[in-house]
Amino acid sequence: MINYEKFANSEIQNLISIQNKFKEIFKIDSYENWFFDGETEILRFYNSSEDEIFFKYITIGTYSLKSKNWMWSWFNDSSIEKSKEQTLKIRHFGIENKYSKLTQGTFPSDEYDGWDFLAIGLKTPGGIGVYKANSENLEKYMLLINVLDSKNSNEIKKFKQKKIDCNNHGVSKPAFVCQHLDLKKTKGFVEAFETFEGMDLEDDDDFQAWCNECEEVRKKYDGWNEESEKFAKIKLVCEKCYFELKKFNTTN
Ligand SMILES: [Zn+2]
Ligand SMILES: [Zn+2]
Known part of the structure:
Protein backbone atom coordinates (compact mmCIF):
# COMPACT_ATOMS: atom_id res chain seq x y z
CA MET A 1 0.00 0.00 0.00
CA ILE A 2 1.34 3.45 -0.87
CA ASN A 3 1.45 5.96 1.94
CA TYR A 4 -0.92 8.89 1.85
CA GLU A 5 1.64 11.58 0.94
CA LYS A 6 2.87 9.66 -2.08
CA PHE A 7 -0.64 8.89 -3.17
CA ALA A 8 -1.81 12.52 -2.79
CA ASN A 9 1.23 13.76 -4.71
CA SER A 10 0.52 11.60 -7.70
CA GLU A 11 -3.15 12.64 -7.66
CA ILE A 12 -2.08 16.32 -7.62
CA GLN A 13 -0.09 15.74 -10.82
CA ASN A 14 -3.23 14.29 -12.34
CA LEU A 15 -5.27 17.29 -11.15
CA ILE A 16 -2.83 19.73 -12.74
CA SER A 17 -3.12 18.12 -16.14
CA ILE A 18 -6.94 17.83 -15.94
CA GLN A 19 -7.22 21.42 -14.71
CA ASN A 20 -5.00 22.82 -17.46
CA LYS A 21 -7.14 21.16 -20.11
CA PHE A 22 -10.32 22.24 -18.35
CA LYS A 23 -9.19 25.89 -18.24
CA GLU A 24 -8.24 25.81 -21.89
CA ILE A 25 -11.41 24.14 -23.19
CA PHE A 26 -13.79 26.40 -21.27
CA LYS A 27 -11.56 29.52 -21.36
CA ILE A 28 -11.96 29.86 -17.59
CA ASP A 29 -9.33 32.60 -17.31
CA SER A 30 -11.34 34.83 -19.65
CA TYR A 31 -14.06 35.34 -17.03
CA GLU A 32 -13.71 38.07 -14.45
CA ASN A 33 -16.54 37.11 -12.13
CA TRP A 34 -18.05 34.10 -10.43
CA PHE A 35 -21.02 33.30 -8.26
CA PHE A 36 -22.39 30.07 -6.84
CA ASP A 37 -25.58 28.94 -5.17
CA GLY A 38 -25.87 26.00 -2.78
CA GLU A 39 -29.50 25.16 -3.46
CA THR A 40 -29.11 24.67 -7.21
CA GLU A 41 -25.43 23.70 -6.83
CA ILE A 42 -24.48 25.81 -9.80
CA LEU A 43 -21.32 27.87 -10.27
CA ARG A 44 -21.40 30.65 -12.85
CA PHE A 45 -18.42 32.37 -14.45
CA TYR A 46 -19.22 35.57 -16.30
CA ASN A 47 -18.09 38.88 -17.75
CA SER A 48 -19.53 42.32 -18.20
CA SER A 49 -19.56 41.46 -21.92
CA GLU A 50 -22.34 38.95 -21.17
CA ASP A 51 -20.20 35.90 -21.76
CA GLU A 52 -21.12 33.29 -19.21
CA ILE A 53 -20.81 29.61 -18.44
CA PHE A 54 -22.53 27.42 -15.83
CA PHE A 55 -21.27 24.31 -14.07
CA LYS A 56 -22.90 21.85 -11.74
CA TYR A 57 -20.64 21.36 -8.76
CA ILE A 58 -20.05 19.25 -5.65
CA THR A 59 -18.46 20.94 -2.65
CA ILE A 60 -16.15 18.37 -1.15
CA GLY A 61 -15.36 20.46 1.91
CA THR A 62 -14.43 23.83 3.34
CA TYR A 63 -11.37 25.33 5.02
CA SER A 64 -11.95 27.92 7.72
CA LEU A 65 -9.34 30.69 7.68
CA LYS A 66 -10.42 31.58 11.21
CA SER A 67 -10.21 28.20 12.97
CA LYS A 68 -7.70 26.71 10.46
CA ASN A 69 -9.83 23.60 10.24
CA TRP A 70 -10.84 21.48 7.31
CA MET A 71 -14.40 20.13 7.25
CA TRP A 72 -15.64 17.48 4.86
CA SER A 73 -19.05 18.21 3.30
CA TRP A 74 -20.52 14.90 4.51
CA PHE A 75 -19.76 16.08 8.05
CA ASN A 76 -21.14 19.59 7.57
CA ASP A 77 -24.61 19.88 9.12
CA SER A 78 -25.09 23.47 8.02
CA SER A 79 -24.54 22.68 4.35
CA ILE A 80 -27.77 22.48 2.33
CA GLU A 81 -26.04 21.05 -0.71
CA LYS A 82 -27.70 17.78 -1.75
CA SER A 83 -24.62 16.38 -3.43
CA LYS A 84 -22.64 16.35 -0.19
CA GLU A 85 -23.63 12.68 0.15
CA GLN A 86 -21.39 12.06 -2.85
CA THR A 87 -18.35 12.96 -0.79
CA LEU A 88 -18.90 9.83 1.32
CA LYS A 89 -17.30 7.99 -1.61
CA ILE A 90 -14.03 9.71 -0.73
CA ARG A 91 -14.49 8.69 2.88
CA HIS A 92 -15.08 5.04 1.96
CA PHE A 93 -11.98 5.11 -0.18
CA GLY A 94 -10.09 6.52 2.82
CA ILE A 95 -11.38 3.79 5.13
CA GLU A 96 -10.33 1.07 2.68
CA ASN A 97 -6.83 2.52 2.39
CA LYS A 98 -6.49 3.71 5.99
CA TYR A 99 -5.96 7.34 4.94
CA SER A 100 -7.11 9.10 8.11
CA LYS A 101 -7.37 12.58 6.54
CA LEU A 102 -10.12 11.21 4.30
CA THR A 103 -12.11 9.71 7.14
CA GLN A 104 -12.22 12.33 9.93
CA GLY A 105 -15.05 14.82 9.55
CA THR A 106 -13.02 17.82 10.64
CA PHE A 107 -9.41 18.41 11.76
CA PRO A 108 -6.67 21.08 11.93
CA SER A 109 -5.40 21.67 8.41
CA ASP A 110 -3.63 24.08 6.04
CA GLU A 111 -4.18 25.63 2.63
CA TYR A 112 -2.79 22.56 0.83
CA ASP A 113 -4.97 19.73 2.10
CA GLY A 114 -8.00 20.95 0.16
CA TRP A 115 -6.17 20.70 -3.15
CA ASP A 116 -5.10 17.14 -2.36
CA PHE A 117 -8.70 16.30 -1.53
CA LEU A 118 -9.93 17.81 -4.79
CA ALA A 119 -7.36 15.78 -6.67
CA ILE A 120 -8.60 12.62 -4.97
CA GLY A 121 -12.21 13.68 -5.59
CA LEU A 122 -11.55 13.88 -9.33
CA LYS A 123 -11.18 10.10 -9.21
CA THR A 124 -14.32 9.56 -7.18
CA PRO A 125 -16.98 11.01 -7.26
CA GLY A 126 -15.30 12.53 -10.35
CA GLY A 127 -15.37 15.82 -12.22
CA ILE A 128 -14.13 17.75 -15.25
CA GLY A 129 -12.27 20.43 -13.28
CA VAL A 130 -12.04 22.09 -9.87
CA TYR A 131 -12.56 25.51 -8.31
CA LYS A 132 -11.88 27.17 -4.97
CA ALA A 133 -14.32 29.93 -4.06
CA ASN A 134 -13.55 32.35 -1.22
CA SER A 135 -16.11 33.93 1.03
CA GLU A 136 -15.71 35.63 4.40
CA ASN A 137 -13.13 33.49 6.29
CA LEU A 138 -14.08 30.37 4.37
CA GLU A 139 -12.57 28.60 1.38
CA LYS A 140 -14.91 26.31 -0.50
CA TYR A 141 -13.40 23.49 -2.52
CA MET A 142 -15.53 22.41 -5.47
CA LEU A 143 -15.49 19.61 -8.01
CA LEU A 144 -17.06 20.79 -11.25
CA ILE A 145 -19.17 17.96 -12.59
CA ASN A 146 -20.52 19.12 -15.92
CA VAL A 147 -21.28 22.22 -17.94
CA LEU A 148 -24.91 23.34 -18.30
CA ASP A 149 -26.46 24.50 -21.53
CA SER A 150 -27.36 28.12 -20.80
CA LYS A 151 -30.36 28.27 -23.11
CA ASN A 152 -32.43 25.27 -22.09
CA SER A 153 -31.97 24.96 -18.40
CA ASN A 154 -34.71 25.75 -15.91
CA GLU A 155 -32.10 25.34 -13.23
CA ILE A 156 -30.24 28.30 -14.64
CA LYS A 157 -33.38 30.42 -14.52
CA LYS A 158 -33.79 29.49 -10.89
CA PHE A 159 -30.13 30.15 -10.21
CA LYS A 160 -30.27 33.64 -11.71
CA GLN A 161 -32.77 34.79 -9.07
CA LYS A 162 -30.44 33.67 -6.32
ZN1 LIG B 1 -7.03 44.72 -1.54
ZN1 LIG C 1 -23.57 40.60 5.17
Missing part, protein backbone atom coordinates in the same frame (compact mmCIF):
# COMPACT_ATOMS: atom_id res chain seq x y z
CA LYS A 163 -29.23 35.62 -3.38
CA ILE A 164 -26.58 35.07 -0.76
CA ASP A 165 -27.33 33.99 2.80
CA CYS A 166 -25.02 36.14 4.93
CA ASN A 167 -24.12 35.08 8.48
CA ASN A 168 -24.57 38.65 9.70
CA HIS A 169 -27.41 40.00 7.57
CA GLY A 170 -29.49 37.08 6.35
CA VAL A 171 -30.56 36.85 2.72
CA SER A 172 -29.23 39.66 0.55
CA LYS A 173 -27.71 40.38 -2.87
CA PRO A 174 -24.17 39.15 -3.58
CA ALA A 175 -21.22 41.55 -3.74
CA PHE A 176 -17.48 41.13 -4.15
CA VAL A 177 -14.53 42.72 -2.37
CA CYS A 178 -10.79 42.10 -2.15
CA GLN A 179 -9.41 39.98 0.68
CA HIS A 180 -7.94 43.03 2.47
CA LEU A 181 -11.07 45.06 3.11
CA ASP A 182 -12.38 44.80 6.67
CA LEU A 183 -13.88 46.88 9.45
CA LYS A 184 -10.66 47.13 11.46
CA LYS A 185 -8.38 49.43 9.51
CA THR A 186 -9.17 51.93 6.74
CA LYS A 187 -7.71 50.76 3.45
CA GLY A 188 -9.54 52.82 0.83
CA PHE A 189 -12.43 51.63 -1.32
CA VAL A 190 -12.06 51.60 -5.10
CA GLU A 191 -15.22 50.54 -6.93
CA ALA A 192 -15.74 49.00 -10.35
CA PHE A 193 -18.43 51.66 -10.80
CA GLU A 194 -20.05 54.25 -8.57
CA THR A 195 -22.68 52.77 -6.28
CA PHE A 196 -25.26 53.63 -3.66
CA GLU A 197 -27.11 51.35 -1.30
CA GLY A 198 -30.23 49.76 -2.74
CA MET A 199 -29.42 50.64 -6.36
CA ASP A 200 -30.68 48.33 -9.09
CA LEU A 201 -28.04 46.54 -11.09
CA GLU A 202 -28.07 45.25 -14.63
CA ASP A 203 -28.15 41.48 -14.97
CA ASP A 204 -24.43 41.19 -15.56
CA ASP A 205 -23.23 43.80 -13.07
CA ASP A 206 -22.11 43.22 -9.51
CA PHE A 207 -21.01 45.41 -6.65
CA GLN A 208 -17.24 45.11 -6.74
CA ALA A 209 -14.59 46.93 -4.75
CA TRP A 210 -10.97 46.65 -3.71
CA CYS A 211 -8.50 48.49 -1.47
CA ASN A 212 -5.95 51.16 -2.43
CA GLU A 213 -3.12 48.68 -2.41
CA CYS A 214 -5.00 46.41 -4.82
CA GLU A 215 -5.60 49.43 -7.04
CA GLU A 216 -1.83 50.05 -7.19
CA VAL A 217 -1.24 46.43 -8.19
CA ARG A 218 -4.06 46.54 -10.70
CA LYS A 219 -2.55 49.65 -12.33
CA LYS A 220 0.89 48.11 -12.37
CA TYR A 221 -0.44 45.16 -14.37
CA ASP A 222 -2.61 47.37 -16.55
CA GLY A 223 -5.83 45.88 -15.20
CA TRP A 224 -7.01 42.60 -13.76
CA ASN A 225 -4.94 39.62 -14.75
CA GLU A 226 -3.76 36.46 -13.05
CA GLU A 227 -1.18 38.32 -10.94
CA SER A 228 -3.34 41.22 -9.80
CA GLU A 229 -6.23 38.85 -9.11
CA LYS A 230 -3.98 36.66 -7.02
CA PHE A 231 -3.10 39.70 -4.94
CA ALA A 232 -6.72 40.82 -4.52
CA LYS A 233 -8.12 37.32 -3.90
CA ILE A 234 -11.65 38.58 -4.39
CA LYS A 235 -14.20 37.17 -1.95
CA LEU A 236 -17.96 37.00 -1.83
CA VAL A 237 -19.87 39.11 0.72
CA CYS A 238 -23.46 40.30 0.95
CA GLU A 239 -24.67 43.70 -0.29
CA LYS A 240 -25.08 44.97 3.28
CA CYS A 241 -21.55 43.91 4.20
CA TYR A 242 -20.39 45.73 1.07
CA PHE A 243 -21.91 49.04 2.09
CA GLU A 244 -20.67 48.68 5.66
CA LEU A 245 -17.19 48.19 4.26
CA LYS A 246 -17.66 51.14 1.92
CA LYS A 247 -18.74 53.44 4.72
CA PHE A 248 -15.93 52.37 7.04
CA ASN A 249 -13.16 52.46 4.47
CA THR A 250 -14.11 55.80 2.94
CA THR A 251 -15.02 57.85 6.02
CA ASN A 252 -12.69 56.77 8.81
